[in-house]
Amino acid sequence: MEEVLKSIDVIPNSANPSPFWDQGIAARLSAFHARRDRSGGVEFVEPDDGTGFWSVTSYHSVRAVTRAPETFTSTQGFSMDDMPADVLQMLGSIIAMDAPKHQQYRRLVQVAFSPRAIRRMTDYVDDLATQIVDRLRDERHFDFVETVGAHLPFQVISDLLDIPQSDRPRLRELIDLILGVNDGDVSDATTSLNAVVEFFDYTMTLGEQRRRSPGDDITSTLMHSEVDGKRLSPQEFGSFVILLAAAGNDTTRTGLAWAMHLLSEHPDQKRALASRFEDLQANAIEEVLRWSSPVLHMRRTATTDTMLGPHEVRAGDKLVVWYLAANHDPAVFAEPDRFDIHRANARDHHAFGAGGPHYCLGANLARMEMRVVLGKLLAAFPDLHATAPPDLLRSTFVNGVKSMACTTA
Numbered sequence: 001m002e003e004v005l006k007s008i009d010v011i012p013n014s015a016n017p018s019p020f021w022d023q024g025i026a027a028r029l030s031a032f033h034a035r036r037d038r039s040g041g042v043e044f045v046e047p048d049d050g051t052g053f054w055s056v057t058s059y060h061s062v063r064a065v066t067r068a069p070e071t072f073t074s075t076q077g078f079s080m081d082d083m084p085a086d087v088l089q090m091l092g093s094i095i096a097m098d099a100p101k102h103q104q105y106r107r108l109v110q111v112a113f114s115p116r117a118i119r120r121m122t123d124y125v126d127d128l129a130t131q132i133v134d135r136l137r138d139e140r141h142f143d144f145v146e147t148v149g150a151h152l153p154f155q156v157i158s159d160l161l162d163i164p165q166s167d168r169p170r171l172r173e174l175i176d177l178i179l180g181v182n183d184g185d186v187s188d189a190t191t192s193l194n195a196v197v198e199f200f201d202y203t204m205t206l207g208e209q210r211r212r213s214p215g216d217d218i219t220s221t222l223m224h225s226e227v228d229g230k231r232l233s234p235q236e237f238g239s240f241v242i243l244l245a246a247a248g249n250d251t252t253r254t255g256l257a258w259a260m261h262l263l264s265e266h267p268d269q270k271r272a273l274a275s276r277f278e279d280l281q282a283n284a285i286e287e288v289l290r291w292s293s294p295v296l297h298m299r300r301t302a303t304t305d306t307m308l309g310p311h312e313v314r315a316g317d318k319l320v321v322w323y324l325a326a327n328h329d330p331a332v333f334a335e336p337d338r339f340d341i342h343r344a345n346a347r348d349h350h351a352f353g354a355g356g357p358h359y360c361l362g363a364n365l366a367r368m369e370m371r372v373v374l375g376k377l378l379a380a381f382p383d384l385h386a387t388a389p390p391d392l393l394r395s396t397f398v399n400g401v402k403s404m405a406c407t408t409a
Contacts, residue, residue: 021395033330041058042308054313058325069099072300080297107227143403145402171199183393207222251362252370254294256369262291280341293327
């Protein structure tokens with residue numbers, strides 16, 4: 001434990017993450033618990049490279065920072081590191097904006113995630129899940145991430161945007177390279193940046209094409225929608241699609257993988273969920289999201305000298321709000337590291353943000369996809385379970401799973 005605590009105390013920038021990120025989920029949770037216990041949930045961390053930040057680990061402090069955008073801005077970056085302005089523009093989209101620009105752009109793109117849009121997509125997601133089930137009838141052993149988690153969410157987003165089938169394999173590869181920047185087996189800083197540029201160029205071109213020749217798809221809708229006289233430029237559209245493809249795809253992919261792992265570790269709960277799926281699915285999905293926290297953190301920057309609890313935060317200070325830590329705060333969740341699909345307050349998690357203007361636009365899309373896929377899988381394969389622990393992505397930003405062996409028997 002002492003070694004784990006030492007590592008988290010010196011988390012450097014995400015281009016060269018500390019050995020802490022090689023630890024399993026249990027070690028990460030233990031370290032966050034220890035940090036919260038000794039600091040009350042807010043503590044300044046000073047890595048060797050001098051890029052200090054406030055580490056915010058308590059549920060209520062994460063909530064306080066997230067819900068005060070006028071004091072804790074998103075415009076200076078959303079990740080632990082500072083990014084060059086052009087890279088932030090490509091990757092940031094609406095998560096790197098504040099009011100009033102943020103509200104204007106959010107209104108432009110939220111058409112893709114309206115309740116009506118999600119209802120229209122549900123039957124389609126059901127068909128995709130049925131296709132996965134049909135393929136698995138001939139495969140007793142398979143990699144859950146490749147066959148289920150990474151396949152369906154990206155296909156949904158690609159169809160939503162009407163991305164040509166021939167382009168999808170490369171775009172999915174680019175997303176993996178972007179998110180795998182910390183994992184030497186997947187990517188590195190240079191490869192990840194090149195992937196960002198390639199993806200951005202592709203999506204800008206796609207937006208320009210649909211502006212000239214619109215079709216019956218969300219890309220065309222987004223390129224022709226107007227709010228207060230404002231339309232998305234191709235550059236703004238490109239940035240949004242990178243966010244959608246990375247965050248939208250990865251949240252569902254990660255949530256599904258963690259769901260299968262956690263249910264496999266708790267077969268009694270898996271049996272209960274399978275037998276009473278309609279009754280239990282909503283709370284079970286919230287508990288998976290709480291426990292796993294697919295996005296590990298977001299970053300804010302103080303706009304003025306202020307107080308966060310008893311701490312004096314200076315203008316320009318960075319604050320890293322750890323959703324994983326907040327979602328395992330015993331002040332809110334009893335026995336927080338215990339997985340329990342019956343947990344009464346599972347829905348109170350911060351997996352999609354802690355409220356405020358930046359609450360995840362795609363939250364209900366992710367929930368719908370998880371509900372449909374898990375329902376199909378558990379109905380078709382009552383004995384489906386993971387046969388090995390998840391192979392975690394080495395990342396300071398997402399709680400990703402690279403692979404996980406499963407069997408239907």
